[in-house]
Amino acid sequence: MTRTTFLPFAKPTITDKELNEVRDCLESGWLTTGPRVEKFEAALKAYFGRDHVMTVSSATAGLHLALLTLNLQPGDEVITTAMTFVATLNTIEHAGGRPVLVDIDPNTYNMDLNQVERAITPRTKAIMPVHYAGAPVDLDDLYALADKHNLTVIEDCAHAIGTECKGKRLGSTGHIQVFSFHPNKNMTTGEGGCIVSHTKEALDHMKIFRFHGISKDSFNRFAKDGSPFYDVVAPGFKYNMMDIQAALGIHQLAALDGFIDRRNVLARQYHAAFKDWDVFTLPQGPDFDHLHAWHLYIPLLNADKSPVSRDTLLARIKDYNIGLGFHYQACHLFTYYKNAYGYKEGDFPHAENFAQRAMSLPLFPTMTDADQQDVIDALQIILKGS
Template identity: 35%
Template sequence: MVFQKEKNNSPKHMIPIAKPYLTEEEAQAAYDTILTGWITQGPKVQEFEEKFAKYTGAKYAVAVSNCTTALHLSMIVAGIGTGDEVICPSMSYIATANAIKYVGATPVFAEVKPETYNLDPVDTEKRITDRTKAILIVHQIGMPGNIDAFQELCEKYNLKLIEDAACAVGSVYKNKKIGAHSELVCFSFHPRKVISTGDGGMITTNREDYYKRLRLLRQHGMSINDRVRHEASKIIFEDHVEVGYNYRMTDIQAAVGIKQLEKLDWIVAERRKIAAAYHEAFKDIDFISLPLESEGNYSNYQSFCVYLRKNCPVERNTLMQELLDKGIATRRGIMTSHRETAYRKFQENTSLPISEDLQDNSIILPLYVPMGREEVTYVIDTFLGMLTPKALVL
């Protein structure tokens, strides 16, 4: 197991929960693009889209401003609107539910499976009604969801399937990269994600009609894009054929994204090494549960989540504070949207005990590239040492 080394690894040096891996190559790419004079959606965006589609195995990719806008546009092209219901996990960043509300539909929260933090197909089916129009699955913390099971449900009940793959770029389902298994898959390039363009998103699809409309909607519904008009030898006047949005990605972001994409498999491999070290260190502790992968399904480990069972000798929040005091940043378990203020009244009768328990008793540990061997060891030793003094002897 080989980690990138960092010089400063004293306890006074704060180990962050995450940070983007950006190098001089990305800076040079952004610099070169700025000097071309074409800095908004243009040739670099098209290049990034083509390379991203090829990487995921999808026919098409559409770059947008972030994953929330990707989800919003996916709802629109899937035909979801006022009066419809969309089943999704509450255990996800609130943008998942918000995108459903943006089109006037109602999010119906379902339970997750504790070993993967992903939507439970059995509980989901129980919540299907005659108003259900779609299922929005989330590949939480990079762990692949059960796409096949949800495709079967969607076929059975004539529903649309949308994948929130915000955390899952580079993850693998059934030995194939996530991005080409269903009709609409949404990715994020936020700095907390495995690759970043500062912010930004991508939608992959195998449907040409979705591809064309997504491109239209992201740019105000404009019938002729800027590149066509710029390169034309005759005067062209555009038409705005429907109400659209300004959800474009810039060429500066896309230039960075192209360089990030080139490194993605290496970044995922490095993240998996760190995750493997955590797994090895914590696997035999009876009051800790770790995320589980199944054969053919591999996580990019966008985050590493540790669940503390009832017999854990230290309360979760106390443990987080003690780690912070020792220079180690952590985060609470994945949020549950139905308990946020914006959804509390709306979902006041919602009961999701598994999701709530996972949020209340989980800790997300630092994981990023390059995270040095010394940092990984310090996190492990400090974490185990706070649970039991004997655990310090590794």
């Protein structure tokens, strides 16, 4: 097999609708937060069926703002998973908290809720699950645990716009959810994200910190009937989304259900192709009713059955013009977190095992069946020699 073009593991779907909207936005003369952000936020509210939704410049910014609502004091703890992108932990640090890590369930790659319960102390203020690769954490069990211990839940939904848990869309229920619109995610605004909040108070707090602590929308400040004067009520950040980004988001959100459908078709096709391969352990969703967003399709390599190591495979498949992703290294083994909290190898064996064996296969809505066959064929040659 010879591909003439490189197949990346992820690629955003950009149509004429996005291109025209961005052009219109640029020609309108209004580039930063303005009418398109307002329109996008209204569409997000309708999508989630929630009143308190706002856009941000990234999910990282959104997680930071969400954590600030907890008013964490030195020594306060937030429980999260060792297997995530490091933004989940870093933002806990930025908000003044202490990340307390737990291991993953090796079947779902999501945080193990039994371990969460054991990690709760009098200093615990929140639980921060990650719906890994688009597979939901069990919201019933999660919120039962949070209610029992009077804890706030901040859901890192960076992978999971479009995911449903027992018939409920993530973001439609619960405390605070933060979504990412990075180009590799299920829909994109370039960089960007959004926050869904259960209370107006929490959203108002996040809104103030989103833009310099200024107590009103900058958009109104520059409008014909707006006033140029404002007050600053807190030392806020600059985490607002631009209209250029929202121009993408408006059309991406409208297309999202179709993106998730195609992701599911591709994931099912990978499952079917690999079902008898003993060299892989295939990803499975949780064993309750759910809609997986398949942000990532991550098989684990069984080293004892494979002629090559995972790292060699990641390198060698590039010879076939195919790129695999890798999500992620186990966070407790990063230098900062080892030094700050004394974490060490062996602390979270399932996360470590996952990090040694995981790879993200190409999966994005415009990937064709022929592209997918190229991936399967290249893996067949490297792993099975034919």
